[in-house]
Amino acid sequence: xxxxxxxxxxxxxxxxxxxxxxxxxxxxxxxxxxxxxxxxxxxxxxxxxxxxxxxxxxxxxxxxxxxxxxxxxxxxxxxxxxxxxxxxxxxxxxxxxxxxxxxxxxxxxxxxxxxxxxxxxxxxxxxxxxxxxxxxxxxxxxxxxxxxxxxxxxxxxxxxxxxxxxxxxxxxxxxxxxxxxxxxxxxxxxxxxxxxxxxxxx
Numbered sequence: 001x002x003x004x005x006x007x008x009x010x011x012x013x014x015x016x017x018x019x020x021x022x023x024x025x026x027x028x029x030x031x032x033x034x035x036x037x038x039x040x041x042x043x044x045x046x047x048x049x050x051x052x053x054x055x056x057x058x059x060x061x062x063x064x065x066x067x068x069x070x071x072x073x074x075x076x077x078x079x080x081x082x083x084x085x086x087x088x089x090x091x092x093x094x095x096x097x098x099x100x101x102x103x104x105x106x107x108x109x110x111x112x113x114x115x116x117x118x119x120x121x122x123x124x125x126x127x128x129x130x131x132x133x134x135x136x137x138x139x140x141x142x143x144x145x146x147x148x149x150x151x152x153x154x155x156x157x158x159x160x161x162x163x164x165x166x167x168x169x170x171x172x173x174x175x176x177x178x179x180x181x182x183x184x185x186x187x188x189x190x191x192x193x194x195x196x197x198x199x200x201x202x
Contacts, residue, residue, distance in 0.1 A: 001078060001079050001085060001089055001091075001094065001185060002046070002077075002078070002079070002080055002083035002084060002085060002086055002089055003046070003047070003048060003049055003052065003077065003078035003079070003089045003091065004035075004044060004045055004046035004047065004052065004076070004077060004089070005044070005045050005052055005056065005074045005075065005076040005077075006042045006043070006044055006074065006075045007042060007043050007044075007045060007056060007059075007072060007073065007074045008041065008042045008043070008072070008073045008074075009023065009059065009060065009063055009070065009071075009072050010070065010071045010072070010073070011063050011066065011068050011069070011070045012068055012069040012070065012071075013066070013068040013069075019063055019066050019068065019070075020063065022062070023059055023060075023062040023063040024059070025062070026055075026058040026059045026061070026062040027055055027058070027059055029058075030047070030051055030054070030055040030058075033047050033048070033051045033088065034046060034047040034051055034052070034055060034088070035047065035086075035088055046086060046088060046089065047088050047089060048088075048089050048090060048091035048092075048093070049078065049091055049093055049175055049178055049179050050091060050092065050093060050175070052076070052175075053171050053172070053174060053175035053178070054171070056072065056074065056171060057118065057167050057168065057170075057171035058118075059072075060072045060120075060122070060167060060171075060194055060196070061118045061119075061120045061167045064120045064122065064167070064196035064197060065119075065120060067197055068197060069195070069196070069197045069198050069199060070195070070196050070197060071193060071194065071195045071196075072192070072193070072194040073192070073193050074190070074191075074192040074193075074194075075189065075190075075191060075192075076178060076189060076190040076192060077187070077188070077189045077190075078178065078179075078187070078188050078189075079183075079185055079186050079187040079188060080187050080189075081187060091179075093179040093180075093184075094179070094184035094185065098183060098184055101138070101139075101142045104142070104146075104180040104181065105142065105145060105146045105149075105180070107176075107180060108146050108150075108173075108176035108177070108180045109146065109149060109150060109176075111172055111175070111176050112150050112151065112152070112169055112172045112173050112176060113151075114172075115166075115168040115169045115171075115172035116168040117166055117168050117169075118166055118167040118168040119166070120166065120167045120196060121164070121165070121166060121167075121196065122164070122165070122166075122167050122170055122194050122195060122196040123154070123162065123163065123164040123194070123195050123196075123198075123202075124162070124163045124164070124170055124174070124192060124193065124194040124195070125157060125160045125161065125162045125163070125192075125193050126160055126161060126163070126174060126177075126190050126191060126192040126193070127159055127160045127161070127190065127191045128140060128143055128177055128178070128181065128182075128188070128189075128190055129188065129189045129190070129191075130181065130182035130186065130187075130188055131182075131186065131187035131188065131189065132186065132187055133182065133183065133186060136182075139181045139182050140181070142181055143177050143180075143181040144156070144161065146176070146177070146180070146181075147161055147163070147173065147177065150163075150169075150173045150176075151165065151169060152164060152165040152169050152170050152173045160191075167194075167196075170194070174190065174192065177190070178190055
């Protein structure tokens with residue numbers, strides 16, 4: 001199965017280039033398990049979700065620790081029928097038969113509870129899309145129930161859900177939403193925006 005993310009990092013500062021270049025060192029521990037391709041619009045990260053989400057978390061946290069307003073925009077996908085299988089994407093998340101919705105919710109909550117603390121508060125809004133499934137709304141509602149118990153849920157918005165919290169818990173929540181809802185080999189996507197240090201009033 002193919003899984004990956006197209007990401008763009010935006011520090012709102014005059015020295016945005018320096019902030020981005022310094023933050024990229026946070027990807028170093030993951031480079032042997034990711035395929036990374038950058039152009040003038042975005043960076044593609046290809047690899048298993050258990051590597052993708054910590055890599056995005058660490059990249060964003062490194063930039064946000066500068067104290068400037070930073071956002072990360074990402075389009076994340078797994079199981080796209082238009083993409084070839086890649087050995088680098090093999091994941092322990094999708095082994096074995098699909099568990100019941102209640103069991104998957106419990107597994108997801110336990111993973112969020114075990115997330116590392118990064119010391120960076122952030123907010124996120126995201127939309128989960130379970131593609132090509134007649135019961136896709138059952139999966140989405142099941143995910144929403146998980147989110148409401150995750151400790152990172154803030155509110156439901158039109159077209160998306162808003163989360164907040166330490167980036168460790170927040171990205172763990174996103175990883176579990178991506179991996180636990182929808183068939184293990186199915187096509188699932190997330191549209192994501194994460195923000196830290198915003199000057200806007202919460």
